[in-house]
Amino acid sequence: MxxxxxxxxxxxxxxxxxxxxxxxxxxxxxxxxxxxxxxxxxxxxxxxxxxxxxxxxxxxxxxxxxxxxxxxxxxxxxxxxxxxxxxxxxxxxxxxxxxxxxxxxxxxxxxxxxxxxxxxxxxxxxxxxxxxxxxxxxxxxxxxCQFHALTYWKRLLGRKFGLKPAQRDVAQRCFAKMMYSKTEASYLRGYEELSAFAKDGHSSVLSYFDKNWGRCCTMWANYARNAYFSAGNTxxxxxxxxxxxxxxxxxxxxxxxxxxxxxxxxxxxxxxxxxxx
Structure with a gap:
């Protein structure tokens, strides 16, 4: 020491x-x-x-x-x-x-x-x-931690993809919809919205999400996360x-x-x- x-x-x-x-x-x-x-x-x-x-x-x-x-x-x-x-x-x-x-x-x-x-x-x-x-x-x-996940995603949108404020809001809203989804169908609707956003010239956003967040969605999306005991700790x-x-x-x-x-x-x-x- x-x-x-x-x-x-x-x-x-x-x-x-x-x-x-x-x-x-x-x-x-x-x-x-x-x-x-x-x-x-x-x-x-x-x-x-x-x-x-x-x-x-x-x-x-x-x-x-x-x-x-x-x-x-x-x-x-x-x-x-x-x-x-x-x-x-x-x-x-x-x-x-x-x-x-x-x-x-x-x-x-x-x-x-x-x-x-x-x-x-x-x-x-x-x-x-x-x-x-x-x-x-x-x-x-x-x-x-869902708070850290939302914060990290928001910060990333602001610095990585060259998005305008309104575009960042759309991508942030899609992520929040997926996070708070109560069913897999609801999660998929949020994902479809993000996919539609990506087709409008923002494919890098979806590629990043798929690689870094989509593969671990059971760790942060409610529809899957709530199947595990967490003592109320989101x-x-x-x-x-x-x-x-x-x-x-x-x-x-x-x-x-x-x-x-x-x-x-x-x-x-x-x-x-x-x-x-």
Whole structure:
């Protein structure tokens, strides 16, 4: 780990103390140069929450939580009153397939029976997360956050195809119709509208959709997506709400040890809420 040596030493002591707590799990991932690439934390209470409500988990990363540039990620379950409950927290220097695989396999080892009860994950359209999840959890379904899907499509229409505002609105409306379709027939009507739009000089839009969205429509279109249990999570809003709370506690340029200490304090605050456990 790079950066302030005293902060690194305090973090080392903090993680050592956590490992002494009954039921807590800590993994430190290091590369061949002994650089810390990742840290994974799961407390006993997080294990219990995952056991009770882990059929659907939301996965997301956030940035800007510490002065060393580590990305902070979590698995978040949905509690009985609809509140997001972190059941695994991890830091990663980079969101690479190797680091993600180590994190997910560690989670499986520390939750040897619970992980097999997971039915779905909700993520944003992050290709690495998607593929590593499918490889590590082959019997689970990966679903896309619909808010991120709509936002990404809208942003793409604005910069990639040279469309005028009115044309972008048409393509955006077609995508939304497909997303919120309750039946396959309704989805196909939205697709037919996009196809008709493409024939008017915009074939690249349809080609891009077919390659990048049509093949995975069961992950984001309601007619297929609703066949899978999602605990009501059509977006990653619950996990992002947790990020916002944590960032308000941290401020800017927080040392790595203080960030982890604040993360553990937030975990305790969430799990101590009435009706959480």
């Amino acid at each position: 790079h950066g302030n040596s005293s902060a690194a030493e305090r973090l080392k002591n903090l993680l050592h103390e956590l490992k002494q707590v009954d039921g807590s799990e800590v993994l430190v991932i290091q590369d061949d140069l002994d650089i810390t690439c990742g840290i994974v934390i799961q407390t006993r209470v997080q294990k219990l929450a995952c056991e009770q409500w882990g059929e659907n988990l939301t996965l997301d990363f956030t940035h800007g939580t510490n002065n060393l540039g580590y990305h902070l990620g979590s698995f978040v379950a949905t509690g009985p009153i609809g509140r997001g409950i972190p059941v695994l927290d991890f830091l990663a220097l980079n969101e690479t397939a190797d680091i993600m695989t180590e994190i997910f396999e560690f989670f499986k080892r520390t939750n040897p029976t619970t992980w097999e009860n997971i039915q779905t994950f909700v993520i944003d359209k992050h290709f690495v997360e998607w593929k590593v999840l499918e490889r590590c959890f082959p019997d689970m379904k990966v679903l896309l 977006t990653t809003n619950r996990i992002e709400s947790n990020w916002n709370l944590l960032k308000r506690l941290l401020g800017k340029e927080t040392s790595i040890d203080r960030m982890v200490a604040s993360l553990l304090a937030q975990q305790e605050g969430v799990t101590n809420q009435p009706s959480t456990l």
